[in-house]
Amino acid sequence: MAHRGRFPQEAEVIGPKKYNHTMSSFHIPTMAEMTAAGKAPEVLFWVGCAGSFDDRAKRITKAIARILNAAETSFAVLGQEESCTGDPAKRAGNEFLYQMQAAQNIATLNGYGIKRIITGCPHCFNMLKNEYPELGGQYEVLHHTQFIRELIETGKLRMSGDQPFKGRRITFHDPCYLGRANGEYLAPREVISKLDAELMEMRRCKQNAMCCGAGGAQMFKEAEPGEREVNHARTDEALETQPEVIATGCPFCNTMMTDGVKNANQESNVEVKDIAELIAEAADLLETPAS
Amino acid sequence: MISQLLFLLLLSTGIFFFAQRIGVIRRNIQSGRDWDGSDRKAERWATMARVALGQGKMTARPVAGVMHILIYVGFVIINIEILEILIDGLFGTHRIFSFLGPLYDFLIASFEWLALGVIVACVVFFVRRNGLALARLTSKELKGWPSLDANIILVVEVLLMFAFLSMNATDSIAQSRGLDHYVPAGTFPISSFLIPLYSGLSDAGVMAMEQGMWWFHIAGVLAFLVYVPYSKHFHIILAFPNTYFSNLNPIGQMDNMAAVKKEVDLMMDPQADPYASAPATDGPPARFGVKDAPDLTWKQLLESYTCTECGRCTSECPANQTGKLLSPRKIMMSTRDRIEEIGQSREANGGEWKPDGKSLLGDWITEEELWACTSCQACVEACPINISPMGIILDMRRSLIMEDSKSPESITTMFNNIENNGAPWAFPAGSRGDWTQEV
Ligand code: HEM
Ligand code: SF4
Ligand code: SF4
Numbered sequence: 001m002a003h004r005g006r007f008p009q010e011a012e013v014i015g016p017k018k019y020n021h022t023m024s025s026f027h028i029p030t031m032a033e034m035t036a037a038g039k040a041p042e043v044l045f046w047v048g049c050a051g052s053f054d055d056r057a058k059r060i061t062k063a064i065a066r067i068l069n070a071a072e073t074s075f076a077v078l079g080q081e082e083s084c085t086g087d088p089a090k091r092a093g094n095e096f097l098y099q100m101q102a103a104q105n106i107a108t109l110n111g112y113g114i115k116r117i118i119t120g121c122p123h124c125f126n127m128l129k130n131e132y133p134e135l136g137g138q139y140e141v142l143h144h145t146q147f148i149r150e151l152i153e154t155g156k157l158r159m160s161g162d163q164p165f166k167g168r169r170i171t172f173h174d175p176c177y178l179g180r181a182n183g184e185y186l187a188p189r190e191v192i193s194k195l196d197a198e199l200m201e202m203r204r205c206k207q208n209a210m211c212c213g214a215g216g217a218q219m220f221k222e223a224e225p226g227e228r229e230v231n232h233a234r235t236d237e238a239l240e241t242q243p244e245v246i247a248t249g250c251p252f253c254n255t256m257m258t259d260g261v262k263n264a265n266q267e268s269n270v271e272v273k274d275i276a277e278l279i280a281e282a283a284d285l286l287e288t289p290a291s
Numbered sequence: 292m293i294s295q296l297l298f299l300l301l302l303s304t305g306i307f308f309f310a311q312r313i314g315v316i317r318r319n320i321q322s323g324r325d326w327d328g329s330d331r332k333a334e335r336w337a338t339m340a341r342v343a344l345g346q347g348k349m350t351a352r353p354v355a356g357v358m359h360i361l362i363y364v365g366f367v368i369i370n371i372e373i374l375e376i377l378i379d380g381l382f383g384t385h386r387i388f389s390f391l392g393p394l395y396d397f398l399i400a401s402f403e404w405l406a407l408g409v410i411v412a413c414v415v416f417f418v419r420r421n422g423l424a425l426a427r428l429t430s431k432e433l434k435g436w437p438s439l440d441a442n443i444i445l446v447v448e449v450l451l452m453f454a455f456l457s458m459n460a461t462d463s464i465a466q467s468r469g470l471d472h473y474v475p476a477g478t479f480p481i482s483s484f485l486i487p488l489y490s491g492l493s494d495a496g497v498m499a500m501e502q503g504m505w506w507f508h509i510a511g512v513l514a515f516l517v518y519v520p521y522s523k524h525f526h527i528i529l530a531f532p533n534t535y536f537s538n539l540n541p542i543g544q545m546d547n548m549a550a551v552k553k554e555v556d557l558m559m560d561p562q563a564d565p566y567a568s569a570p571a572t573d574g575p576p577a578r579f580g581v582k583d584a585p586d587l588t589w590k591q592l593l594e595s596y597t598c599t600e601c602g603r604c605t606s607e608c609p610a611n612q613t614g615k616l617l618s619p620r621k622i623m624m625s626t627r628d629r630i631e632e633i634g635q636s637r638e639a640n641g642g643e644w645k646p647d648g649k650s651l652l653g654d655w656i657t658e659e660e661l662w663a664c665t666s667c668q669a670c671v672e673a674c675p676i677n678i679s680p681m682g683i684i685l686d687m688r689r690s691l692i693m694e695d696s697k698s699p700e701s702i703t704t705m706f707n708n709i710e711n712n713g714a715p716w717a718f719p720a721g722s723r724g725d726w727t728q729e730v
Contacts (some may be wrong), residue, residue, distance in 0.1 A: 065727075077727065088705060093685070099552060137554065178439070220705040223615070224610070224662055226663075
């Protein structure tokens with residue numbers, strides 16, 4: 001329950017940052033900087049609110065950024081100019097607020113002449129891809145798992161020789177707004193397959209996957225009275241596969257499943273990680289784990 | 292001659308009441324808001340062919356799916372037999388198509404097999420409801436009329452099929468005894484097992500029984516015709532238009548409200564004169580979102596009449612699975628009950644609807660139900676006839692927020708945060724890019 005209607009997680013102590021020796025800190029340009037320098041990036045990385053502010057989700061954001069950097073993708077972010085897509089407002093019934101947000105974001109994006117966007121969040125993905133076009137925002141929009149697949153397939157991103165996830169049991173929780181909403185079940189699975197891991201499908205997956213309980217603005221309120229929390233029920237289904245890792249593709253699912261794993265007292269056995277984090281680790285792009 | 296007149300009377304009465312009821316439902320559906328389904332015709336026909344005609348989503352639940360296909364195929368094909376019954380009834384002929392010879396034998400034989408299939412399937416459905424009492428077929432929203440309705444349908448279909456088979460059994464006895472105008476026609480692979488039931492009858496008794504079953508069958512079919520549009524069984528017709536008008540967009544795509552767009556455009560337009568008088572609108576200003584059934588689109592009202600009350604949506608709903616009040620099936624049933632009520636009072640009132648101080652949101656559907664939805668679309672995915680309970684839920688939230696300003700406190704906080712900081716949490720917008728310093 002700790003997540004409901006509350007602030008995102010407090011900063012977790014990760015310990016002194018130790019980057020892999022081949023990696024050094026790099027600069028992520030904003031669109032404003034790029035434009036000032038007379039340059040335009042290949043893609044815009046749309047970070048989203050969770051990815052920008054929530055400490056756990058920021059780790060996912062950084063993993064995506066490291067992947068883009070390692071694959072030598074020319075990318076930029078909007079930084080302070082990015083604003084909520086309006087998804088939680090719209091699905092809670094506040095169409096005005098949503099359309100104000102959309103109008104503002106579309107003005108920003110069109111102002112920079114953005115063509116291709118990758119998002120770190122399926123909700124942003126769905127908004128930008130499906131709901132902005134009619135309001136004047138037309139872009140090619142990819143979820144980060146789709147873009148990572150592209151990077152691997154075109155050889156721009158290579159895994160390191162020793163696979164840290166080889167043979168490990170990973171289950172994937174389909175985010176509603178990537179899966180059912182947009183029919184993308186393959187990209188995340190194909191990316192996971194590059195890890196040489198054992199993909200354990202849950203009883204209910206793909207079209208039939210159960211929601212983590214965060215969508216439709218539930219993330220920002222207490223649940224209605226009932227017998228259980230949705231995320232606890234879904235985490236139980238994930239745990240039935242006896243995974244070592246529960247992989248996600250959405251920062252909200254990540255929060256929900258992490259809470260569920262804690263509730264089941266499984267946090268010492270099961271990690272909840274975004275696919276981007278798994279790939280960044282496998283490609284040797286992360287801080288070496290503090291041992 | 293008399294029996295021909297009687298038949299004509301029966302037939303026209305049935306058709307009259309059926310047509311009258313269809314008229315009412317049509318007006319009820321048309322009382323909804325506009326919705327444009329005139330685009331992408333080829334895709335629409337293809338969706339209808341796959342989902343309704345082809346029963347494309349039914350076998351996601353294998354037992355119910357396969358049993359249903361038996362009933363469905365049986366019903367559609369056995370209706371060819373109804374054509375013969377109509378002609379015989381009107382012109383006083385007997386088995387008018389028997390001149391087809393071997394083809395006729397084949398047709399009658401396959402009707403009999405299908406009739407057996409229908410009986411088996413109906414019995415299975417009946418047992419699932421009343422014996423095994425599956426959760427989705429016994430939930431509280433089905434108490435009373437809905438479960439009685441379901442059982443009536445199943446029992447009547449079994450009776451109709453039994454009459455059809457008995458008619459054939461007595462007919463074949465009459466044929467073998469060489470009775471008057473019982474020409475040898477048809478083969479009877481199933482009904483022959485019923486012959487012992489009737490073989491003790493006298494010649495007159497056999498003929499009377501054959502005639503009786505014939506009348507029972509056709510009268511039953513006509514009574515059923517009148518009953519169907521009062522029942523969830525109306526899906527046998529509406530499933531086709533409903534799937535034709537399926538949502539063809541990605542199911543996560545929620546519509547942008549045109550009325551809001553107009554206002555936002557005005558606000559964002561630096562050229563707009565803020566002191567100009569509001570643009571003239573025709574008619575009373577439309578409500579934002581859905582408060583009562585006529586605020587829904589006609590498509591959503593059509594969905595409410597098409598719903599089979601199967602509960603596949605509810606059994607996939609994460610809110611319902613975790614014990615929340617929300618049931619997407621109940622959303623559809625409440626919608627239909629409310630538009631029915633409005634329709635009845637409109638019909639009784641010379642075609643004009645006088646507001647009764649009640650509304651779908653509040654009197655039928657509560658805020659607690661609406662706020663439990665995670666917008667996960669599992670209900671939309673599960674529905675075998677492409678109904679979207681979620682669409683109605685989210686449209687009602689729009690009314691709660693934009694008309695009544697009613698929301699849980701934490702939701703109001705989330706709105707304020709987005710408005711002030713561009714994020715649902717209270718972080719300063721200026722720190723949005725801070726993470727880039729940490730890579
Ligand atoms: C045209 C002839 C049809 C007949 C005679 C027929 C008959 C029936 C009957 C008797 C039931 C009740 C089963 C129960 O009691 O549980 C039923 C349920 C149902 N029918 Fe039909 N139907 C027809 C067409 C269709 C079509 C075209 C569709 C579109 C896909 C459809 C979809 C359904 C669904 C979803 C249920 C609920 C079944 C479940 O999952 O439990 N039906 N139908
Ligand atoms: S969209 Fe809402 S009503 Fe439909 S299954 Fe999900 S939570 Fe239930
Ligand atoms: S909405 Fe669809 S799935 Fe739900 S009860 Fe009605 S027919 Fe069944």
